[in-house]
Amino acid sequence: MSLLTVTSVVPLTPRMTRMTFTGPGLAEIGTWPDQQLKLLFPQPGGSAHVSDAPDVGTWYQAYLAMPDDERPWMRSFTVRELADEVLTIDFVLHGANGPASRWASSAQVGDVIGRFGPSPDYARPLGEAELLVFAGDETALPAIASLLELLPAAQQRLVFVEVADPAEEQDVPGVRWVHRSAGEDLVSVVTAQDVPADVWVWLGGEASAVRALRRHFVGRGVSKKDIEFSGYWRRTLTQDDAPTADDLAEAQERIAALSE
Template identity: 80%
Template sequence: MSLLTVSDVVPLTPRMVRMTFTGDGLTDVGSWPDQQLKLLFPKPNGSAFVSDSEDVSIWYQAYLALPEAERPWMRSFTVRSLVDGVLTVDFVLHGDDGPASAWAAVAKPGDVIGRFGPSPDYARPLGDADLLVFAGDETALPAIASLLELLSPEQRFLAFVEIADPAEEQDIPGVQWVHRSAGDDLVSVVTAQDVPASTWVWLGGEASAVRALRRHFVARGVSKKDIEFAGYWRRALTQDDAPTSDDLAEAQERLAALSE
C-alpha cells in the first residue's frame, strides 16, 4: 500500500466533492474500466499507514493485526480518473458520521490517507453488445461517468443514476437522472425500460437495489455473464458490519460470474 496526499478539493454539487491526490506508485498504475481501490482513513490521533507490501494477503494480515483503536477505517471507492500520476476520486457527502463522508466533508490540501489498489487482477472489459445499460445511485456515478467516457460515439447506451434532487445533477451527456425528491427510484425506472436480451448491463449502488435489478435483467433473458454488478453499500449497515446472507449470496454470484 502507499499514502495519498490531497492536492485539491472541489465541490461538485451540494452532496458531492471531488478530490485529487498525489502519492508514490500512482504513475505505475495502468488504466482499465471501472478501477476499484481501497482508501484508508486514520482514526483520531492515528495513522493511515498499514504496510509497505502490495501483496494483498500480507497487507490484509498486517491490517487485521493492528489494534482496533489504531486500525484505520477502510472503504471501497471507484477511481474517477488517474492521469499522469494524479488520482481523482469523487466523494458523496452523506451528512452522517460515516468515516469517509465525515473525512471528506472537512478535507483540505495536505491531508493524508492510505491507498491499496487498484489492481489489474480485477479488471473487466466493457461489453460489446449493441446496447449497454448502466444503472446506479450517486455512489456509482463516478464509475458510470468514467465508463461512459470510454464509449465510441456510435455505441448505443442507456444510463440511469438515482440522486437526491435536481441540484445533484452533473454535466454528463446521456445520463437520465432519477430524483428521489420526486418520489422516483432507480429500480422502478430501470425495470420499466424495454431492452433486448442481447444487452450488456453494469449495475452499482445500494446492495438490495442492485440485486433486484440483476434479477430483473436475468428474468428478461440477459446472460449472467453479461451483467457486471456490485453492491457498494448496505442500508443501515457499513462495511465494518458482518456480511448478511444476501451479501454472501451476492459474493458467490460474482465469483460464479467471473468463472464463466
C-alpha cells in the same frame, strides 16, 4: 499499501466533492474500465499507514492485527480518473454517517490517507453488445461517468442514475436522472423500460437495489455473463458489519462471473 496526499478539493454538487491525490506508485498502476480500490482513513489523531513489511504475514493481516483504536477505517471507492500520476476520486457527502464522509467533509490540501489497489487482477472489459445499459445511484456515478467516457460516440447506451434531487445532477451526457425528491427510485424507473435481452448491463449502488435489478434483467433473458454488478453499500449496514446471506450470495455470483 501506499499513502496519498490531497492536492485539490472541489465541490461538484451540494452532496459530492471531487479530490485529487498524488502519491508513490500511481505511475505504475495503468488504467482499465471500472478501477476499484480501498482507501484508508485515519482515526482522530491517528495515521493511515499500515506496515509495508508486516511481521504477521500479508499486508491485510497486518492491518487486522492493529489495535482497534489505531486501525484506520477502510472503504471501497471507484477511480474517477487516473492520469499523469494524479488520482481523482469523487466523494458522496452524507454528513457524519461514516468515516469516509466525515473525512471528506473537512478534508484539506495536504491531508493524507492510505491506498490499497487498484489491482488489474479485477479488471473486466466493457461489453460488446449493440446496446449497453448502466444503472446506479450517486455512489456509482463516478464509475458510470468514467465508463461512458470510454465508449465510442456511436455506441448505443441507456444510462440511469438515482440522486437526491436536481441539484445533484452533473454534466454527464445522456443520463436519465432519477430524483428521490420527486418520489422516484432507480428500480422502478429501470424496470419500466422496454430493454431487449441482447444487451450488456452494468449495475452499481445500494446492494438490495442492485440485486433487484440483476434479477429483473436475468428474468428478461439477459445472460448472467453480460451483467456486471456490485453492491457498493447496504442500507442500515456498513462495510464493518458482517456480511448478510444476500451479500455472500452476491460474492459467489461475482466470483463465478470472473471465472467464466
